[in-house]
Amino acid sequence: MRIAINGMGRIGRLLLRRLVKIEGLEVVAVNDIMTPAQLVYLQKYDSVYGAAEDEVALENGQLCIAGKTVQILQQPDPAKLPWKELDIDLVLECTGLFMDSAGAGTHLQAGARKVLLSTTGAPDIPLCIYGFNQHQVSTGSLIVSPGGCMTNCSTHLIYLMQSIGIEAVHLNVVHSYTSRQHLVDGPHKDMRRGRAAAESVIPVPVDLAESLERLFPVLKGRIHTVTTRVPVANGALADFTFQMKADTSVQEINRIFKEAAASEYKGIIAYTEDPLVSNDVRGNTHSAVVEGSLTAVTGRMVKLMAFFDNEYGYTSRVVDWVKLLKEQQAS
Structure with missing residues (x-):
C-alpha cells in the first residue's frame, strides 16, 4: 500500500515514525507547509517520546528515515497534490482542516484512492470506530472517519x-x-x-x-x-x-x-x-x-x-485502520 500523509503535526509525525516500520506499507510522501529542515528536525526530536530510534535526515530535499526515502511536499491546496502521479492508495489527512466530504474529497480529485481522517469528521462522513463498527467500512468506502x-x-x-x-x-x-x-x-x-x-x-x-x-x-x-x-x-x-x-x-x-x-x-x-x-x-x-x-x-x-x-493510543487505532484498508485492497 502506497501512503501519503497530509499534515505533519503531532499525529502525522508519530504515524510516520510507526508506519515506516511496518512491512507492506510504503510512505511515499508527506505534505506540510513548514520548511523541510524544520520538518526533519521535528521528526527526529520529540519532547514527549524522545529522539527517533531510527536515523532521520534531509538528503537532496527529501526525508530519509529508517533507511527509506520520503518525498517532501509543501502544497497548501490538496487538490493540487500529485497523488495520481505518485500512485497513492491512501492519504492520511492529518491537518485537521479538511474534515468534510468536500474538503477530504479533494485528495480523491487529486488521484488518491482512499482518505483516512485523523479525527472525527463532519456528519456527511460515516463515523467508524475501530473495534466497534469498523465492519461498516466496505471496499467502496472512499473516505473513512475513525473518530478522535x-x-x-x-x-x-x-x-x-x-x-x-x-x-x-x-x-x-x-x-x-x-x-x-x-x-x-x-x-x-x-x-x-x-x-x-x-x-x-x-x-x-x-x-x-x-x-x-x-x-x-x-x-x-x-x-x-x-x-x-x-x-x-x-x-x-x-x-x-x-x-x-x-x-x-x-x-x-x-x-x-x-x-x-x-x-x-x-x-x-x-x-x-x-x-x-x-x-x-x-x-x-x-x-x-x-x-x-x-x-x-x-x-x-x-x-x-x-x-x-x-497521541500514541490514538495512532495505534489509525495504524489498525491502515492495516484493515490494506487487507481490503488485497481482497
Missing part, C-alpha cells in the same frame, strides 16, 4: 456499560494541553482557551457528545461531555459518571471490563487495578486503560475512570 482519541476511548466503555443499561452519562476528559491553546494569555474566541496552558486547569468545550450520539442514537440528549485541560504535555483521564437503569456493583462493572480486555477488546481496552497516573500510560497502545481501583457505585450512579495516551 476521546471518541475511541469512550465508545467502547459506553458500549460495555450498555450491557447493564445507561440512563445518562456525564463525561469529563482530563486532558493534556494541545497546540490549539496559548502558551501565554492572549485573545481567543474561547476566552478560557486563550489563557496560558501550562499555568491553569482550563475547562474547554468539546463536540464529543455529538459524536457519541451518532454512535449511540438511543442516548441522544442523555450524554454531556467536557474536557478539562491540565498542565501536562501528554496523557488523559476519562472520568465517567453513569446513571444506570438497574442496580449494579463495583465487582460486576470491573468484571465486565476485565473480561472484555482479555477477550473481544484485547489490544483496544486494558484493565488494571494498579494505582496509575497519566505518565504511566505514555506510549501505551490501548484506547482506554480502565483503572478498576477507581470504580465506585453510589445507588445507581457509577464512577468509571480510564487513562489513555491521547
Whole structure:
C-alpha cells in the first residue's frame, strides 16, 4: 500500500515514525507547509517520546528515515497534490482542516484512492470506530472517519456499560494541553482557551457528545461531555459518571471490563487495578486503560475512570485502520 500523509503535526509525525516500520506499507510522501529542515528536525526530536530510534535526515530535499526515502511536499491546496502521479492508495489527512466530504474529497480529485481522517469528521462522513463498527467500512468506502482519541476511548466503555443499561452519562476528559491553546494569555474566541496552558486547569468545550450520539442514537440528549485541560504535555483521564437503569456493583462493572480486555477488546481496552497516573500510560497502545481501583457505585450512579495516551493510543487505532484498508485492497 502506497501512503501519503497530509499534515505533519503531532499525529502525522508519530504515524510516520510507526508506519515506516511496518512491512507492506510504503510512505511515499508527506505534505506540510513548514520548511523541510524544520520538518526533519521535528521528526527526529520529540519532547514527549524522545529522539527517533531510527536515523532521520534531509538528503537532496527529501526525508530519509529508517533507511527509506520520503518525498517532501509543501502544497497548501490538496487538490493540487500529485497523488495520481505518485500512485497513492491512501492519504492520511492529518491537518485537521479538511474534515468534510468536500474538503477530504479533494485528495480523491487529486488521484488518491482512499482518505483516512485523523479525527472525527463532519456528519456527511460515516463515523467508524475501530473495534466497534469498523465492519461498516466496505471496499467502496472512499473516505473513512475513525473518530478522535476521546471518541475511541469512550465508545467502547459506553458500549460495555450498555450491557447493564445507561440512563445518562456525564463525561469529563482530563486532558493534556494541545497546540490549539496559548502558551501565554492572549485573545481567543474561547476566552478560557486563550489563557496560558501550562499555568491553569482550563475547562474547554468539546463536540464529543455529538459524536457519541451518532454512535449511540438511543442516548441522544442523555450524554454531556467536557474536557478539562491540565498542565501536562501528554496523557488523559476519562472520568465517567453513569446513571444506570438497574442496580449494579463495583465487582460486576470491573468484571465486565476485565473480561472484555482479555477477550473481544484485547489490544483496544486494558484493565488494571494498579494505582496509575497519566505518565504511566505514555506510549501505551490501548484506547482506554480502565483503572478498576477507581470504580465506585453510589445507588445507581457509577464512577468509571480510564487513562489513555491521547497521541500514541490514538495512532495505534489509525495504524489498525491502515492495516484493515490494506487487507481490503488485497481482497
